[in-house]
Amino acid sequence: MSTHGNRKTPENVSVETPGGYKLASTFLGRDFVTPEEVMRARRGVVYTDEQLAHFVETIPTEDVLRWCQENNFVLMPLPPLPLSLLEVRGLNLSLFFSKIGGWYADHAEKFSTVTKTGSGWLLVGKQQLPKPVTNMWDEVRPTWAYVPSAVEMCWMLTTFYEVYGIRLYGSTYVRTSSVATHGKVRLGGFQPQGIGIHFTNESFDMPFAWARTP
Secondary structure (H helix, E strand, O other): OOOOOOOOOHHHOOOOOOHHHHHHHHHHHHHEOOHHHHHHHOOOOOOOHHHHHHHHHOOOOHHHHHHHHHOOEEEEEOOOOOOEHHHHHHHOHHHEOOOOOOHHHOOOOHHHHOOEOOOOEEEEEOOOOOHHHHHOHHHHOOOOEEOOOHHHHHHHHHHHHHHHOOOOOOOOEEEEEEEEOOEEEEEEEEEOOEEEEEEEOOOOOOOEOOEEOO
16 A cells, blocks of 8 residues: 655655754654654655655654653654555554454444544654543643544554564553444554454543643
């Protein structure tokens, strides 16, 4: 599956990191993934020149970068075109426990077939939301914080793995903001067999994934 624009091809992707990313790299190190790294690592994912320029122009502020460093967050670009969870899975089937089909491939599951990624930068925690905060999330949540969707989490997990060969949430499952026909969507357990995606009812005690706006 190709997700590229009309101007760039994988063969002529620049290997240079723009100077505007220096501050992000200083604060976050490998937890900052550039669009150029995504293009080199993910087959068929290519950003246009305009998109690359926009990423440089919209890099988060120093205060946000410092916050991401202190809270163990990943900063990476969302895909160049909106992708559903099934389309993210299609980029590399081997990274998902269900390689084809599965309960969430049913057309009734809108969270995986209709809901798509946005654009711009994605900032997601590498660890679950601390449990005391989870229990009071509605009361203590800052306006810029949110629970990411299943497709955002799958894009982050698979992209981080493709770039670095590291599986985040390897032994942990977290709840997302996505809702299936039979309950809330949780995912994780990113072992060599692939990411597990399940649903759970409201009463099940499950920590949240968390994210923030740039």
